[in-house]
Amino acid sequence: MIIFVSVLLFGSSCLLPGIALLTGKFDHWMLLPLGVSFFVMVPVPCYFDAVNVTPAIQWGRNLMFLVLGLFFLGLALGVIPLSSFGLP
Numbered sequence: 001m002i003i004f005v006s007v008l009l010f011g012s013s014c015l016l017p018g019i020a021l022l023t024g025k026f027d028h029w030m031l032l033p034l035g036v037s038f039f040v041m042v043p044v045p046c047y048f049d050a051v052n053v054t055p056a057i058q059w060g061r062n063l064m065f066l067v068l069g070l071f072f073l074g075l076a077l078g079v080i081p082l083s084s085f086g087l088p
């Protein structure tokens with residue numbers, strides 16, 4: 001159940017900036033749900049059993065989610081400028 005909720009949160013948080021980019025109405029705050037969704041995925045067990053039983057892979061996965069979450073939160077809060085990626 002918790003995997004379904006995290007997938008739903010991640011999918012819906014990708015839709016908002018995606019639709020905004022397509023329509024030309026994008027703003028940096030729209031990346032906030034995407035950043036939060038990466039933090040929510042840290043405690044969720046992985047779909048693949050090999051990741052759950054191998055501590056090194058699980059630490060790497062969680063570290064990747066934390067780095068991506070901080071990156072998208074930095075973009076959403078304006079700490080990292082969107083102009084460095086060619087966005088207004």
